[in-house]
Amino acid sequence: MSFDIALILDSIPKMLMGIGLTLQLLFLSAALGLTLAIILLLMRISGRWYLAAPTMAYIYIFRGTPILVQIFIIYYGLPQLDFVRDSIFWPILREPFGCAILALTLNTGAYVSEILRGGVLGVDRGLKEAGAALGLSTTHRFIYITTPIAIRLALPAYSNDVISLMKSTALASTITLLDMTGIARTIVAETYAPYEIFMSLMVIYLILTWMIQRSFGWVERCMSRYVREEV
Amino acid sequence: MNDGNSDDIIHLENVNKFFGTFQALKNINLSVRKGERVVVCGPSGSGKSTLIRCINRLEEHNSGTITVNGHELTDDVKNIDAVRREVGMVFQDFNLFPHMTVVKNLMLAPKLVRKSSRSEAYETAMRYLERVKIPEQADKYPSQLSGGQQQRVAIARALCMNPVIMLFDEPTSALDPEMISEVLDVMTDLARDGMTMICVTHEMGFARSVADNVVFMDEGEIVEMNPPKEFFDNPRSERTRLFLSQVLSY
Amino acid sequence: MDALDGWWDDYFWGSVVVAEVFVVALILTILFGLMGAAAKLSGNRAAKAIAGGYTVVFRGTPEILVLLLIYFGSAITLTAIAQIFDPEIKFVDLPPFWAGSFAIALIVGSYATETFRGAFLGVAPGQVEAARALGLSKLQTFVHVRIPAMWRLALPPFGNHMLSLIKDTALIAIIGLEETLFVAAQAIGTTNKPFTMYIVVGVIYLAFSTVITLTVMVLEKYANRHLEIAR
Numbered sequence: 001m002s003f004d005i006a007l008i009l010d011s012i013p014k015m016l017m018g019i020g021l022t023l024q025l026l027f028l029s030a031a032l033g034l035t036l037a038i039i040l041l042l043m044r045i046s047g048r049w050y051l052a053a054p055t056m057a058y059i060y061i062f063r064g065t066p067i068l069v070q071i072f073i074i075y076y077g078l079p080q081l082d083f084v085r086d087s088i089f090w091p092i093l094r095e096p097f098g099c100a101i102l103a104l105t106l107n108t109g110a111y112v113s114e115i116l117r118g119g120v121l122g123v124d125r126g127l128k129e130a131g132a133a134l135g136l137s138t139t140h141r142f143i144y145i146t147t148p149i150a151i152r153l154a155l156p157a158y159s160n161d162v163i164s165l166m167k168s169t170a171l172a173s174t175i176t177l178l179d180m181t182g183i184a185r186t187i188v189a190e191t192y193a194p195y196e197i198f199m200s201l202m203v204i205y206l207i208l209t210w211m212i213q214r215s216f217g218w219v220e221r222c223m224s225r226y227v228r229e230e231v
Numbered sequence: 232m233n234d235g236n237s238d239d240i241i242h243l244e245n246v247n248k249f250f251g252t253f254q255a256l257k258n259i260n261l262s263v264r265k266g267e268r269v270v271v272c273g274p275s276g277s278g279k280s281t282l283i284r285c286i287n288r289l290e291e292h293n294s295g296t297i298t299v300n301g302h303e304l305t306d307d308v309k310n311i312d313a314v315r316r317e318v319g320m321v322f323q324d325f326n327l328f329p330h331m332t333v334v335k336n337l338m339l340a341p342k343l344v345r346k347s348s349r350s351e352a353y354e355t356a357m358r359y360l361e362r363v364k365i366p367e368q369a370d371k372y373p374s375q376l377s378g379g380q381q382q383r384v385a386i387a388r389a390l391c392m393n394p395v396i397m398l399f400d401e402p403t404s405a406l407d408p409e410m411i412s413e414v415l416d417v418m419t420d421l422a423r424d425g426m427t428m429i430c431v432t433h434e435m436g437f438a439r440s441v442a443d444n445v446v447f448m449d450e451g452e453i454v455e456m457n458p459p460k461e462f463f464d465n466p467r468s469e470r471t472r473l474f475l476s477q478v479l480s481y
Numbered sequence: 482m483d484a485l486d487g488w489w490d491d492y493f494w495g496s497v498v499v500a501e502v503f504v505v506a507l508i509l510t511i512l513f514g515l516m517g518a519a520a521k522l523s524g525n526r527a528a529k530a531i532a533g534g535y536t537v538v539f540r541g542t543p544e545i546l547v548l549l550l551i552y553f554g555s556a557i558t559l560t561a562i563a564q565i566f567d568p569e570i571k572f573v574d575l576p577p578f579w580a581g582s583f584a585i586a587l588i589v590g591s592y593a594t595e596t597f598r599g600a601f602l603g604v605a606p607g608q609v610e611a612a613r614a615l616g617l618s619k620l621q622t623f624v625h626v627r628i629p630a631m632w633r634l635a636l637p638p639f640g641n642h643m644l645s646l647i648k649d650t651a652l653i654a655i656i657g658l659e660e661t662l663f664v665a666a667q668a669i670g671t672t673n674k675p676f677t678m679y680i681v682v683g684v685i686y687l688a689f690s691t692v693i694t695l696t697v698m699v700l701e702k703y704a705n706r707h708l709e710i711a712r
């Protein structure tokens with residue numbers, strides 16, 4: 001048993017061929033998931049039970065089950081249902097890529113909406129009252145006071161969720177997609193060299209994680225001008 | 232207006248307020264004339280904040296009537312909006328918007344509520360910042376100012392809406408002692424200009440020199456209301472006397 | 482629903498496996514978490530560096546990669562060792578149960594490291610000083626003041642770690658653990674009802690998550706009983 005450097009050097013470019021797919025999965029489902037999360041959040045805090053209750057059920061279900069199970073239900077399970085096969089979404093749901101995006105979006109949307117809600121709840125009540133005392137409407141208070149402060153508060157947790165999402169994209173390899181992990185698994189099946197392949201891929205993912213953290217750190221610093229320079 | 236004196240700009244009649252089963256305000260009657268300066272004092276938890284927060288409906292009273300500048304406070308959103316446009320409020324812990332610079336704090340409400348143009352709002356803001364004597368801090372963030380400066384910004388922010396009434400809820404309680412006078416000076420200035428003010432404070436010197444009437448509250452009731460000379464030199468109720476001996480003892 | 486006839490006991494035994502993995506992994510997670518936290522808080526630079534590397538790597542790489550690395554890596558190593566004694570042997574592996582429990586405990590343990598470390602540092606120094614000033618010994622202070630204060634702080638995030646653990650057990654099906662997801666795959670082979678079969682898995686996991694959430698709620702209530710408002 002030896003550590004095969006040549007194999008590593010040979011495999012890294014091959015695995016990097018999948019980085020495009022990994023990043024597509026990440027950015028698409030992050031963007032769609034954030035949109036979904038905002039909609040869920042607004043429903044949740046609307047104060048109307050017929051909007052809030054389904055949202056809570058949704059969040060409970062998607063946070064309470066493994067994402068792998070969600071992926072399998074969507075990719076393997078949905079085709080069992082006739083109305084899915086007859087629907088206009090079938091061209092998307094027939095493809096593993098569409099299924100992976102859908103599963104990742106639905107999953108991250110549930111988590112992110114809770115993160116955003118944490119931010120909204122973290123906004124000091126006194127600030128909202130000050131807005132009310134100045135005569136700002138509920139909508140104006142939400143847009144100009146609650147939202148900017150909540151975003152700042154939610155940012156660290158959100159950055160962690162984006163990292164989780166990035167890690168979850170690797171599960172796309174379980175439904176035949178050849179993202180970086182999918183390619184690594186095929187290489188290991190051929191070469192039977194799990195240490196070399198999987199460990200070098202881990203390094204690649206670590207670099208991605210580091211880049212996500214750096215980007216969010218930068219955004220956070222920009223948004224924290226007002227708290228940083230304390231006297 | 233109700234049966235109150237037509238000079239009354241604020242009129243509370245038999246106002247009761249409950250938090251759950253706890254009664255925070257008990258049968259409050261209070262009239263304030265235009266231009267009158269009222270100081271409210273009383274032990275902690277006696278309902279002072281609740282009282283003035285009912286006047287701009289940050290709290291909803293449960294029974295009785297509250298009329299402010301001709302608008303009766305009910306569930307009617309129109310009246311609430313009208314009252315909040317005409318009543319300024321200053322909080323104990325400033326409540327400046329931390330993510331906006333000082334001048335943006337001052338411009339926000341005039342732009343959104345009064346629909347002022349940017350330049351109008353900016354001019355108004357700078358005028359009031361000069362009035363509270365910190366125009367040079369306009370582009371700083373609140374966290375970069377001292378407590379006294381922050382509170383003066385908060386007062387200027389309220390004034391930018393051209394209120395006819397100002398409410399103060401212990402505006403100096405969160406301040407270091409050396410900053411109290413800079414805030415009281417601004418408030419005294421405001422009083423001289425004829426602003427109608429209700430001011431919760433334990434600064435008895437301020438009450439003596441500025442107030443037309445001093446209200447003493449205890450356990451949700453107005454125990455006593457008198458001009459300062461009478462109030463301090465000749466308190467009627469035992470509870471007032473006890474309270475005064477505590478706040479004036481050192 | 483008829484499709485499920487005959488599969489209920491398989492699902493039941495699959496659930497038992499999930500529970501077993503959970504318990505084993507939970508114990509290991511606490512162990513790794515405490516060791517990691519102790520290393521990070523120790524004065525020893527090497528220990529600090531190792532623990533630091535541990536948390537960076539296992540929080541920054543996909544769970545599935547860690548799992549595959551440990552399972553196939555250990556199999557390669559074990560096979561090589563076995564072949565020294567008997568060249569005829571083709572394949573020896575760690576049972577998926579143990580490889581899987583170990584892998585997910587390593588992952589969640591890296592998060593628990595940070596939780597335990599934060600909880601230890603979060604105990605107000607005044608409390609500890611007060612206990613010492615009252616004449617309690619160092620050990621007494623640790624047992625009677627630090628530990629109770631720590632576990633109050635660690636409980637809410639640790640509840641989330643337990644939820645991660647239970648959901649991560651699903652991944653172990655990928656390396657052949659016969660838990661619910663594996664049962665579903667078998668059932669689909671004969672019934673061709675993937676949606677039904679995977680939904681059952683989802684419901685089972687939702688039940689596990691619910692039980693964990695409720696347990697944590699009860700524990701939190703107990704841990705914070707001194708904060709209840711006296712009326």
Ligand SMILES: Nc1ncnc2c1ncn2[C@@H]1O[C@H](COP(=O)(O)OP(=O)(O)O)[C@@H](O)[C@H]1O
Pocket residue numbers: 250253255273274275276277278279280281282
């Ligand atoms: N939002 C609230 N919910 C429940 N009780 C409250 C609330 N606000 C105030 N109270 C109670 O009402 C009483 C009066 O409070 P407050 O008006 O703030 O007193 P003060 O300003 O005189 O110190 C206190 O006993 C306080 O605990």
Ligand SMILES: [Mg+2]
Pocket residue numbers: 279280281400401
């Ligand atoms: Mg108060």
